[in-house]
Amino acid sequence: MNHPYAPHPPLSAALAEALSQRFGNRFxxxxxxxxxxxxxxxxxxxxxxxxxxxxxxTEEVAETMRLCRTNGVPVIPFGAGSSVEGHFLAxxxxxxxxxxxxxxxxxxxxxxxxxxxxxxxxRKQLNAELHDTGLFFPIDPGADASLGGMAxxxxxxxxxxxxxxxxxxxxxxxxxxxxxxxxxxxxxxxxSSAGYDLTRLFIGSEGTLGIITELxxxxxxxxxxxxxxxxxxxxxGDAVDAVIQTIQLGVPVARIELLDSLxxxxxxxYSKTSLKEAPTLFFEFHGSPSSVEEQATLVQELAAGxxxxxxxxxxxxxxxxxxxxxxxxxYFACLQLRPGTRAFPTDVCVPISRLAECIRATNEDIAxxxxxxxxxxxxxxxxxxxxxxxxxxNPLEVAEAEKINRAVVERxxxxxxxxxxxxxxxIGKQKFLVAEHGEGAVNVMRALKQALDPENLLNPGKILx
Amino acid sequence: MNHPYAPHPPLSAALAEALSQRFGNRFxxxxxxxxxxxxxxxxxxxxxxxxxxxxxxTEEVAETMRLCRTNGVPVIPFGAGSSVEGHFLAxxxxxxxxxxxxxxxxxxxxxxxxxxxxxxxxRKQLNAELHDTGLFFPIDPGADASLGGMAxxxxxxxxxxxxxxxxxxxxxxxxxxxxxxxxxxxxxxxxSSAGYDLTRLFIGSEGTLGIITELxxxxxxxxxxxxxxxxxxxxxGDAVDAVIQTIQLGVPVARIELLDSLxxxxxxxYSKTSLKEAPTLFFEFHGSPSSVEEQATLVQELAAGxxxxxxxxxxxxxxxxxxxxxxxxxYFACLQLRPGTRAFPTDVCVPISRLAECIRATNEDIAxxxxxxxxxxxxxxxxxxxxxxxxxxNPLEVAEAEKINRAVVERxxxxxxxxxxxxxxxIGKQKFLVAEHGEGAVNVMRALKQALDPENLLNPGKILx
Numbered sequence: 001m002n003h004p005y006a007p008h009p010p011l012s013a014a015l016a017e018a019l020s021q022r023f024g025n026r027f028x029x030x031x032x033x034x035x036x037x038x039x040x041x042x043x044x045x046x047x048x049x050x051x052x053x054x055x056x057x058t059e060e061v062a063e064t065m066r067l068c069r070t071n072g073v074p075v076i077p078f079g080a081g082s083s084v085e086g087h088f089l090a091x092x093x094x095x096x097x098x099x100x101x102x103x104x105x106x107x108x109x110x111x112x113x114x115x116x117x118x119x120x121x122x123r124k125q126l127n128a129e130l131h132d133t134g135l136f137f138p139i140d141p142g143a144d145a146s147l148g149g150m151a152x153x154x155x156x157x158x159x160x161x162x163x164x165x166x167x168x169x170x171x172x173x174x175x176x177x178x179x180x181x182x183x184x185x186x187x188x189x190x191x192s193s194a195g196y197d198l199t200r201l202f203i204g205s206e207g208t209l210g211i212i213t214e215l216x217x218x219x220x221x222x223x224x225x226x227x228x229x230x231x232x233x234x235x236x237g238d239a240v241d242a243v244i245q246t247i248q249l250g251v252p253v254a255r256i257e258l259l260d261s262l263x264x265x266x267x268x269x270y271s272k273t274s275l276k277e278a279p280t281l282f283f284e285f286h287g288s289p290s291s292v293e294e295q296a297t298l299v300q301e302l303a304a305g306x307x308x309x310x311x312x313x314x315x316x317x318x319x320x321x322x323x324x325x326x327x328x329x330x331y332f333a334c335l336q337l338r339p340g341t342r343a344f345p346t347d348v349c350v351p352i353s354r355l356a357e358c359i360r361a362t363n364e365d366i367a368x369x370x371x372x373x374x375x376x377x378x379x380x381x382x383x384x385x386x387x388x389x390x391x392x393x394n395p396l397e398v399a400e401a402e403k404i405n406r407a408v409v410e411r412x413x414x415x416x417x418x419x420x421x422x423x424x425x426x427i428g429k430q431k432f433l434v435a436e437h438g439e440g441a442v443n444v445m446r447a448l449k450q451a452l453d454p455e456n457l458l459n460p461g462k463i464l465x
Numbered sequence: 466m467n468h469p470y471a472p473h474p475p476l477s478a479a480l481a482e483a484l485s486q487r488f489g490n491r492f493x494x495x496x497x498x499x500x501x502x503x504x505x506x507x508x509x510x511x512x513x514x515x516x517x518x519x520x521x522x523t524e525e526v527a528e529t530m531r532l533c534r535t536n537g538v539p540v541i542p543f544g545a546g547s548s549v550e551g552h553f554l555a556x557x558x559x560x561x562x563x564x565x566x567x568x569x570x571x572x573x574x575x576x577x578x579x580x581x582x583x584x585x586x587x588r589k590q591l592n593a594e595l596h597d598t599g600l601f602f603p604i605d606p607g608a609d610a611s612l613g614g615m616a617x618x619x620x621x622x623x624x625x626x627x628x629x630x631x632x633x634x635x636x637x638x639x640x641x642x643x644x645x646x647x648x649x650x651x652x653x654x655x656x657s658s659a660g661y662d663l664t665r666l667f668i669g670s671e672g673t674l675g676i677i678t679e680l681x682x683x684x685x686x687x688x689x690x691x692x693x694x695x696x697x698x699x700x701x702g703d704a705v706d707a708v709i710q711t712i713q714l715g716v717p718v719a720r721i722e723l724l725d726s727l728x729x730x731x732x733x734x735y736s737k738t739s740l741k742e743a744p745t746l747f748f749e750f751h752g753s754p755s756s757v758e759e760q761a762t763l764v765q766e767l768a769a770g771x772x773x774x775x776x777x778x779x780x781x782x783x784x785x786x787x788x789x790x791x792x793x794x795x796y797f798a799c800l801q802l803r804p805g806t807r808a809f810p811t812d813v814c815v816p817i818s819r820l821a822e823c824i825r826a827t828n829e830d831i832a833x834x835x836x837x838x839x840x841x842x843x844x845x846x847x848x849x850x851x852x853x854x855x856x857x858x859n860p861l862e863v864a865e866a867e868k869i870n871r872a873v874v875e876r877x878x879x880x881x882x883x884x885x886x887x888x889x890x891x892i893g894k895q896k897f898l899v900a901e902h903g904e905g906a907v908n909v910m911r912a913l914k915q916a917l918d919p920e921n922l923l924n925p926g927k928i929l930x
Contacts, residue, residue, distance in 0.1 A: 193618055
């Protein structure tokens with residue numbers, strides 16, 4: 001896979017000098033550091049930035065922006081490096097702003113169920129720091145992503161079916177704009193009708209409209225009772241039908257995840273579990289003890305109605321943690337299915353009424369594929385992933401992965417779905433944006449980009465084709 | 466209260482002729498029709514549009530936009546006419562586009578828990594049409610507002626504490642832009658990371674960025690069990706403390722509303738109820754029978770701990786409906802407290818930890834006020850309203866209302882709250898926008914307006930100061 005992008009001039013000596021003077025050893029042009037900031041968790045080819053600045057404050061982000069802007073050089077925000085659609089690859093060169101050092105939990109307000117954090121705080125770190133409060137932050141993409149990155153890609157995860165995505169869980173932000181101004185969006189009120197929703201504008205904008213340097217997120221009381229279970233099904237279709245019925249009945253299930261047989265076998269090997277190698281649902285129920293029991297009984301009945309066998313309960317906290325860690329590691333587990341390969345990941349989301357049909361047809365694509373493809377995902381939301389295991393140096397395999405990607409996305413769009421439920425657009429999904437939104441809506445997105453970043457300095461070449 | 470706005474030229478004969486030819490008797494310049502479209506539910510002085518077009522399709526909205534744009538004439542979308550911050554007053558003249566005739570429920574997808582509607586469908590109409598599906602739409606501002614208007618003002622209501630506001634409950638929209646293009650935003654997938662969140666950009670934009678001509682909203686299964694109750698408290702502070710504890714414990718209460726003594730006396734008179742004239746909470750619990758009972762028992766204990774007396778249950782559906790209709794009519798009930806006056810309404814929203822303090826200080830303002838002021842609201846969200854009953858012709862009373870409005874807004878902002886939780890900015894809250902968001906964020910809003918409506922034709926003079 002070669003970049004279709006034009007070469008760009010190297011970093012000017014003047015800018016390198018200015019950044020070096022300002023940031024000392026927190027400014028780096030070493031090849032190793034640059035490479036590390038130009039390679040994501042997917043098969044997108046490496047595109048290293050010209051330099052990396054390790055920032056510590058909002059003002060430092062604004063200063064870096066100012067120096068780069070003066071020199072007409074792009075900036076690319078970098079969080080945990082766990083994105084999968086090439087979001088932070090420096091395809092037009094420029095300076096990577098590494099925000100991972102801005103990892104302080106600034107304030108926790110248990111009484112208001114919110115916390116204000118720096119963007120480099122990861123989801124696991126936040127939950128660790130919340131340990132004694134009785135609260136938790138639910139949004140959990142597979143990787144231990146940074147909260148700034150999660151906001152920038154509108155991430156979600158296994159709890160979204162109950163708690164929503166980053167869209168619903170950020171109250172306000174501090175953002176550095178392309179013109180170096182620092183603004184605040186939103187606030188700490190739970191709702192507001194005071195003007196345009198700038199918070200939601202920056203959420204999902206993938207660093208192309210501004211750089212998030214602080215965010216206030218919603219927290220939730222840890223449920224009094226939590227219960228997890230796994231249940232194997234005769235077929236993926238049966239499992240999905242059980243999910244659809246659960247959602248349509250309004251059962252407030254906290255997590256409802258599908259893993260196909262291949263994914264289960266990968267998980268068993270990677271996480272040393274001994275799950276039956278069959279299409280499987282992972283469930284979690286949150287609530288009071290009686291409400292959890294009620295939900296669990298109902299869902300068990302629904303599952304049985306679709307051939308769901310041997311509901312296995314993980315009641316001890318350590319068993320639950322192990323189960324969900326195994327689920328979160330599914331992506332990495334799949335990578336081991338074919339050692340030496342890389343993952344070509346994709347994700348789509350469809351209205352739940354079309355989910356069974358969408359997965360059924362996708363399984364036919366998978367059956368025709370010559371390389372292994374794992375299917376798993378957040379089926380309670382109608383969202384599922386494919387992980388195609390390819391040798392990126394083999395153009396036939398790349399072409400086959402691209403073909404199945406296109407097939408599943410076009411199918412999802414034909415079903416009124418979206419080309420990405422939670423991974424984001426980055427580079428990889430740009431070609432589907434007009435098909436999904438129409439030329440008019442994409443032009444509005446272009447107008448917004450032009451209004452906020454007329455010189456195209458913020459993560460150029462991402463989202464907008 | 467006189468308008469500070471410059472006079473504008475009358476509608477040109479050419480535009481009137483073109484609109485008349487196109488729309489026949491659905492185009493009107495009659496004074497009565499114009500006045501009806503230039504007066505809202507508040508004290509903002511009437512500002513009639515120059516003409517009204519009663520549209521029936523998205524294409525007709527685009528055509529009206531095209532004709533007006535060619536003539537440099539503003540357009541103002543009009544729904545149910547129930548807004549309270551002057552949102553649709555034609556302060557710069559122009560043509561009112563009346564969308565109330567676009568009142569068709571286009572599609573209900575019970576299996577996906579969503580419905581696509583035209584913007585003139587009102588919340589009550591939608592729920593009536595959902596009658597046989599077992600589903601409902603929860604967002605309920607006091608008035609029977611149109612869903613297009615509710616999206617445009619980011620409305621909420623009594624159920625928001627459990628189900629969110631319009632922000633969380635619109636999946637996608639059709640929008641006519643200032644340049645007459647028709648775009649689609651969002652879709653029917655429950656979540657998406659595919660590009661900028663245009664849906665959320667138009668929600669709350671009050672007709673200043675585009676005209677919503679279709680929207681897809683989330684629906685919810687009608688809970689198996691519903692239980693409502695009222696409970697009187699020794700003081701507003703005690704009631705609010707009970708609310709705060711309920712929210713902080715994560716009880717999934719569906720509604721939790723405060724009405725002060727004055728509001729209760731107004732409600733008793735207007736709705737022929739016989740509630741004790743004391744600060745009162747209205748509750749509603751949704752869920753399975755056992756979960757509702759569990760929630761109710763817990764909240765009753767919490768209320769008792771704060772002096773909450775005689776929890777009275779409305780168990781029959783007709784009693785519940787009567788109770789909540791009385792709550793929804795509180796605004797109109799207050800208007801009757803002082804016949805011949807008009808209401809000067811305001812609303813603010815603060816983090817729940819500051820709610821008791823905010824209401825306590827506001828009650829001191831009210832005590833010093835020479836005119837009646839009712840206080841009630843959606844306290845589970847930290848959101849409450851004041852209704853100041855004034856004679857708009859009396860400048861002293863207007864000044865007194867403006868003073869208390871300013872005091873409560875400044876107090877809310879000092880507590881990290883917002884100048885409006887659900888009414889919107891319109892004309893009335895513009896003066897607080899910079900104080901709330903900062904000059905930088907308001908400038909970003911201006912840049913967005915400039916990008917999407919460079920000729921300032923869409924509802925000019927609203928939101929942005």
